Amino acid sequence: MKYDFDKQINRRGTYSLKWDGGELIKQIGLTERYDEDSIPLFTADMDLPVPQPVIDALHRTVDHQIFGYTIIPPEYYEAIQKWFAEKYDWQIAVEEIVYAPGTVHALNMAIKAFSEKGDGVIIQRPVYPPFTNAVERHERVVQNNALVQNDDGDYVIDFADFEAKAKDPNTTMFILCNPHNPTGRIFSNEDLRRMSDICAENGVTIVADEIHGDLIRTGQTFTPIVKTVENDDHIVTLTAINKTFNLAGLHCTNVIISNQKMRDLFTAEIGMSLPSPFTVSALIAAYNEGQEWLDQLKVYLDENLAFVKQFLDERMPKVKTYIPEGTYVMWMDFSGYGISADEVHDRIYNEANVILEDGKMFGEEGLDFQRICVPSPRPLIKEAMERIENAFADLN
Ligand SMILES: Cc1ncc(COP(=O)(O)O)c(C=O)c1O
Incomplete structure (x- = not known):
């Protein structure tokens, strides 16, 4: 239509x-x-x-008349798997997917799960304000690897500074925003690999907020950071239907964690979160038919x-x-x-x-x-x- x-x-x-x-x-x-x-x-x-398929699915859910506690059915996971496999050649196992009621919430829980009070957390300002708030709220320390505007006006990464901050023994986490809000930058595969290698060498966990990844200009390509590296053991990726399909009010974020130990830490922090029936129907319709x-x-x-x-x-x-x-x-x-x-x-x-x-x-x-x-x-x-x-x- x-x-x-x-x-x-x-x-x-x-x-x-x-x-x-x-x-x-x-x-x-x-x-x-x-x-x-x-x-x-x-x-x-x-x-x-x-x-329209999302609207139709939500209507069907309303018509059930009862909105009780809700499970995450296999179709939910299958829809996610299909979307990321087809668009990004990213094969995600069902057990790697953890539902969270919102990306900012997931980010806060990730900070608690993967760092300690007083630890340094790298972010790249200017950046989406809740990154700073989340780091500070949990009494971690912002390590700002500011993006730099080159002569062409493009925002680029200051790698010498990034490496120095990652090498600081106090630094345990890096929150990546890609595509980057507010600069709109999509980091190259080379940049992503380089940041990942530096973090891996220095024991720094990467939390990659990729929720704008589906919303890119015609002719551009987006690659999830895990697809640019050999080993994604230190990477946690935040994905969501909220930006792509304009469903922010349904609070549907899916956190992808391949490393089981890290997944256990994260799920211990976030507890058992169940989605609403509207969230489940919307996700299935959006990824399968959107x-x-x-x-x-x-x-x-x-x-x-x-x-x-x-x-x-x-x-x-x-x-x-x-x-x-x-x-x-x-x-x-x-x-x-x-x-x-x-x-x-x-x-x-x-x-x-x-x-x-x-x-x-x-x-x-x-x-x-x-x-x-x-x-x-x-x-x-x-x-x-x-x-x-x-x-x-x-x-x-
Ligand atoms: C980079 C980024 N992360 C997270 C969010 C918010 O996500 P959520 O509504 O799932 O918490 C936004 C919203 O603008 C955003 O731009």
Whole structure:
């Protein structure tokens, strides 16, 4: 079937964090202004309908009328196995799959399972803020191997620094984000292998958050880190249907751990988590029948990203950005205006009434940046961009 992603679906009144969560996001300091005229493009969920087979499967589950404790049936594991085998040539054994109610939760449990208080944990800022929060909440120490922007504007890894941090006897863990949020970088197989080798040599566990791996640009390829190495004994991979199929509200993450000792440590930490019946039906339908939708979605995302890039190039050329290789977030550098980050924020959030995410949330490297999520109907993205343009009209 043909999906109409341009159609705007009113999400107000649906308990949506983006559209109904104004008070909460004001409380956490994302914005001072939020009202019924706000355009929220801050969080990475899509204002787009999910695949029809998923909707049908959820309807069937509703029709059962009873929503009791739920098992994870063989079809659940088979759907995961098929998806990763077909797309990534990654053969996953059933026992390697551990269900977790969400990726951030899994990440927190992984930190507890694989490191001790006071240990160093490498992350690569600017990076998805819960990485820093999770490390600090559990009283581990952030070892920031900051990504560096080269002369072409591409974010690259500072390997000398990475190696020095991995060699520090205090460092026991590395949280990889690939594709990387917010820079949109897909690390090369060579980079992945090199990071893995350094970690293996130094007894550093890798927790690889790959939940944006299915959402890459046409023509790009994504390789799970475990497929780039000979030995994946030190690697734990976080996969999820939440980003790929816009099902974040169903909290469905699958953690892949081939090393049995590590798996035991992780399951001991996470305890017995059971999914909801909605989660089980949605995953089976999404992985077995969601590819047609995903193919169309990716084209739409490519076009949205190209739209924003062209808009900025033509109408706000002082803002530097690029098309990300993966993810649907854009990382926009506002330093060209020569005004403070606070003033940039004020113009976008208070004047234009568009809610993005300040780059500084991702680490000090992001101070002059804003992150915009673009998986929304294009008319909405267009309106947001026009509002932002107007708020900077005197400086363009
Ligand atoms: C890299 C990354 N990891 C994890 C998450 C959140 O995942 P979950 O909703 O499964 O906790 C996000 C959401 O934006 C993300 O970008």
